[in-house]
Amino acid sequence: METVFHWLPTLGGGFALTASIAVQVVILSTFIGIAGGLILLYGPLPLRLLVRAYVDFTRGIPVLVLIFAIYYVPSGFNVSLDAQTAAVVAIGVFAGAQVSEIVRGGIGSLPAGQLEAGKAMGLTSLQRFRLIVVPLALPRMMPPWTNTAVEIIKGSALASLIGVTEFLYQTQAAVGTTFEPIPFYLFAAAVYFVCAFGLSQASHVIERRYQYLEQ
Amino acid sequence: MIEVEGIHKSFGAREVLRGIDLHVERNQALVVLGPSGSGKSTLLRCVAALEPFQAGSVTVDGELIGYRDAAGQRRRLPEKALAHQRAEIGMVFQSFNLFPHMTALQNVMLGLVHVRRRPKDEARATALEWLGRVGLGDRGEAFPAQLSGGQQQRVAIARACATQPKVLLLDEVTSALDPELVGEVLKVIKDLSTAGVTMLIVTHEVLFARDVAHQVVFMDEGVILEQGEPHEVLGNPRTDRFQAFLKRYANVSMRTS
Numbered sequence: 265m266e267t268v269f270h271w272l273p274t275l276g277g278g279f280a281l282t283a284s285i286a287v288q289v290v291i292l293s294t295f296i297g298i299a300g301g302l303i304l305l306y307g308p309l310p311l312r313l314l315v316r317a318y319v320d321f322t323r324g325i326p327v328l329v330l331i332f333a334i335y336y337v338p339s340g341f342n343v344s345l346d347a348q349t350a351a352v353v354a355i356g357v358f359a360g361a362q363v364s365e366i367v368r369g370g371i372g373s374l375p376a377g378q379l380e381a382g383k384a385m386g387l388t389s390l391q392r393f394r395l396i397v398v399p400l401a402l403p404r405m406m407p408p409w410t411n412t413a414v415e416i417i418k419g420s421a422l423a424s425l426i427g428v429t430e431f432l433y434q435t436q437a438a439v440g441t442t443f444e445p446i447p448f449y450l451f452a453a454a455v456y457f458v459c460a461f462g463l464s465q466a467s468h469v470i471e472r473r474y475q476y477l478e479q
Numbered sequence: 480m481i482e483v484e485g486i487h488k489s490f491g492a493r494e495v496l497r498g499i500d501l502h503v504e505r506n507q508a509l510v511v512l513g514p515s516g517s518g519k520s521t522l523l524r525c526v527a528a529l530e531p532f533q534a535g536s537v538t539v540d541g542e543l544i545g546y547r548d549a550a551g552q553r554r555r556l557p558e559k560a561l562a563h564q565r566a567e568i569g570m571v572f573q574s575f576n577l578f579p580h581m582t583a584l585q586n587v588m589l590g591l592v593h594v595r596r597r598p599k600d601e602a603r604a605t606a607l608e609w610l611g612r613v614g615l616g617d618r619g620e621a622f623p624a625q626l627s628g629g630q631q632q633r634v635a636i637a638r639a640c641a642t643q644p645k646v647l648l649l650d651e652v653t654s655a656l657d658p659e660l661v662g663e664v665l666k667v668i669k670d671l672s673t674a675g676v677t678m679l680i681v682t683h684e685v686l687f688a689r690d691v692a693h694q695v696v697f698m699d700e701g702v703i704l705e706q707g708e709p710h711e712v713l714g715n716p717r718t719d720r721f722q723a724f725l726k727r728y729a730n731v732s733m734r735t736s
Contacts, residue, residue: 381576381635384527385642386566386594389558395593399580476624477579 278434292356297363304368322361330354351423370405403474410467414460480505486535497701506675510692518701519681569639573651575631577623584619590642609637629660649680
């Protein structure tokens with residue numbers, strides 16, 4: 265454990281990068297997901313089919329394949345993408361497909377009656393969206409969206425495989441130098457667990473807070 | 480006030496409304512009776528501009544609802560014009576459909592603020608007044624989930640009335656309620672009828688129809704079989720189907736007092 269302590273600055277730097285990647289991916293995938301979900305729900309058919317194809321295709325391949333593809337394929341065309349950007353884009357595109365489905369499901373599963381009541385009172389479709397759909401759908405989307413965020417944090421470890429010096433990469437570097445895998449990997453597992461578990465606990469709190477909306 | 484002429488409506492091959500004519504006088508209540516699946520709710524949804532229909536017409540206060548005439552062709556109105564018309568047609572649903580993320584007061588205020596564009600404080604005063612009229616003046620801060628079914632339905636009625644639509648449509652508003660809660664909702668409707676609100680009411684409550692209706696219509700399988708003043712129609716059913724219906728629902732109790 266003493267060696268771990270000794271390596272903390274390096275590991276901390278790695279963790280900061282992991283956190284930064286995770287935050288960027290969450291933002292990117294949320295934007296992709298909102299756009300994708302809204303197109304799946306309300307978009308014109310050709311666009312809808314395109315997004316549907318993106319979602320189904322992306323969900324059907326391993327994230328790691330996507331990371332390698334986005335990192336290595338452009339270099340074949342003499343375009344070089346730095347490893348961190350490639351990782352953010354790859355994981356973001358992957359998680360964006362999941363968030364698209366979350367947005368589509370969260371809005372699509374709203375009880376029809378309440379939307380109809382808004383319609384009947386003379387609200388325009390934009391007003392119904394702003395005043396009824398968004399406030400009712402957001403709390404429904406929170407738990408699966410948090411799950412995706414947890415997946416993103418864990419998935420960011422894959423970025424180490426294309427040389428991004430994030431948390432797992434630095435852990436492996438420490439192991440390679442000290443030849444003490446057990447304390448370092450235990451420590452890494454504990455750190456990932458605390459982040460993921462903390463997030464999903466926060467999600468449960470939010471879920472309970474909004475339970476009154478589901479009658 | 481409400482003129483329905485020759486409405487035909489089908490879902491796919493199934494014809495739900497097969498030529499319905501109705502006429503609701505200003506300040507009067509017309510009650511449509513009929514068994515489940517007779518097309519009553521669909522009729523209301525057509526009148527409320529919520530549902531397109533294949534033939535016929537609906538006018539409210541002289542305005543053609545849901546369609547416009549374009550060189551002899553009937554065209555569905557654009558969404559914005561439909562919203563404008565729906566504002567004049569209040570609707571109360573079987574399942575209340577209150578907005579669960581808003582308090583009772585906010586539910587009633589919503590249409591005043593966003594449809595009628597009233598200032599917030601004026602909307603609040605009007606909403607409170609309506610909550611008072613339905614006997615819930617002290618429950619404005621409650622969320623729908625904290626109210627009983629009967630209370631929720633009364634909030635829904637206040638919500639529909641607060642914007643002062645020209646007509647009020649009530650779709651089986653007591654069918655989802657526990658029997659002991661039916662009376663409090665029917666009393667509110669009775670009060671509205673006394674106050675001269677023009678209403679088109681779909682219900683199973685035969686005794687209530689007798690009590691509030693100026694006109695009663697019996698509908699089955701998409702057509703109107705009988706219509707007239709309540710005492711003559713209910714007291715002297717001419718068709719077998721209406722007799723059977725009355726026999727089945729005559730013992731449905733009503734407590735408005």
